[in-house]
């Protein structure tokens with residue numbers, strides 16, 4: 001049973017009838033909800049929330065604001081800054097008392113001066129920037145369709161690109177950047193012919209000479225333009241977000257219409273696409289900024305560029321072991337070579353449309369897919385994660401067709417199946433990955449991943465990079481981590497005491513890593529990153545093991561707590 005509500009000590013003021021009514025409403029709400037609560041903890045929480053000081057103070061503040069709004073207060077005078085200045089002058093001349101000296105000191109403070117200046121602007125309702133008077137000679141008689149545009153820009157680009165019309169030779173506005181000064185003014189349009197900037201004629205100038213004039217003009221800038229005839233396209237304020245799947249720097253792009261208008265980005269950055277009217281140059285900005293849009297190559301342009309580049313580069317130094325069996329096999333190596341090369345000719349990574357996603361408490365965890373060159377430390381990091389939180393992390397149990405050994409239990413080390421069953425399962429596409437070693441099959445089934453997810457755990461799986469594409473599904477929503485070796489000097493240093501298992505002729509031995517292993521690892525990482533880097537959300541360099549582990553753990557903690565950008569296709573029902 002709830003005790004009769006007592007509203008926040010001393011907060012309830014019976015003079016304010018509206019506050020009193022709100023309190024009564026909250027009290028009756030509290031009583032009404034009582035029958036639905038079994039737990040005294042819940043009812044205490046509700047009582048504290050609805051009857052506590054915080055909510056009631058907020059209601060009081062809100063009411064005060066409403067009252068002031070209704071009173072329509074008027075400023076007593078609108079030149080407080082000037083008055084304070086005059087007073088300060090008088091005080092400076094006669095320091096009559098310590099109080100006068102203190103007042104002088106207060107009035108001289110820049111914060112107070114700025115406050116009074118803002119007060120005066122509000123009092124005078126003087127919000128618009130002041131434009132200088134129009135120059136008298138600005139309109140020639142024959143140019144009756146001339147448009148004089150004056151806008152104020154503050155240390156920012158104009159937000160428009162220009163080009164020379166190939167037929168008339170005129171300088172015309174090629175595009176207006178979304179959110180820029182020109183766009184916000186609404187006065188400069190695509191197709192307008194530019195005649196003068198701040199009284200400087202531009203018709204006979206080269207484009208390269210006009211661009212700095214536009215960039216440097218600051219404050220109130222006057223443009224003389226002949227309005228274009230192009231129809232104004234309907235403004236389509238897009239809210240499309242994409243993840244960039246390649247690096248771009250306008251400084252290195254000789255084809256961009258204006259380097260200053262370009263937007264640099266790195267693979268993995270999330271961009272908001274602001275305009276796709278131009279088939280070649282889109283407008284976009286980084287999703288977490290409010291800046292004006294910049295030019296980026298359209299999907300089509302980037303695809304065209306990449307497909308024109310020679311595709312003669314070859315991969316080298318592919319991993320030596322199959323993850324499950326950690327065995328050396330020359331034929332495995334050869335077939336992986338072929339697979340890698342086949343996969344190179346897939347789709348060209350450009351932009352991936354993404355949406356924000358926050359896992360609900362009842363949803364399965366995103367699976368964590370890791371890849372990297374053989375020997376880089378995937379098993380080690382997986383082992384550390386499992387040890388750090390066995391309640392949260394888990395791994396799959398692989399299948400094998402080999403004989404069960406005495407100490408092994410079905411479903412613990414492996415699922416033991418006959419060779420015939422394994423082959424049937426291969427035909428039924430049961431395996432995410434499988435391989436053969438010493439006459440036995442080893443494989444990871446999709447079902448084993450689903451089992452881990454159904455237990456409410458994060459499934460950790462390290463795979464061949466080409467398998468990532470197969471698992472890039474709405475159901476699994478993989479978070480892809482690429483584990484990378486450090487530069488070769490650090491690799492030599494950090495792995496000088498490392499021993500790896502090497503199994504030849506069915507004998508398990510340990511060996512130290514050789515110079516060839518290091519070179520292999522680095523070359524392989526390079527090839528993997530250039531081909532599969534676009535699928536990766538987190539790159540971790542495994543130099544110091546403890547640091548790499550902390551980095552990985554923090555990244556995984558973040559995906560549990562913070563919203564993530566996931567492909568739009570994963571979010572659709």
Ligand SMILES: Nc1ncnc2c1ncn2[C@@H]1O[C@H](COP(=O)(O)OP(=O)(O)OP(=O)(O)O)[C@@H](O)[C@H]1O
Nearest residue numbers: 321374375376377378379380494498499543544545
């Ligand atoms: N940062 C590191 N510094 C030193 N040794 C490391 C580091 N990371 C991993 N190792 C060691 O390197 C060896 C290989 O690591 P691990 O077995 O985890 O590689 P892997 O990526 O799983 O390779 P494979 O797929 O070939 O088994 C292990 O002995 C491991 O302890």
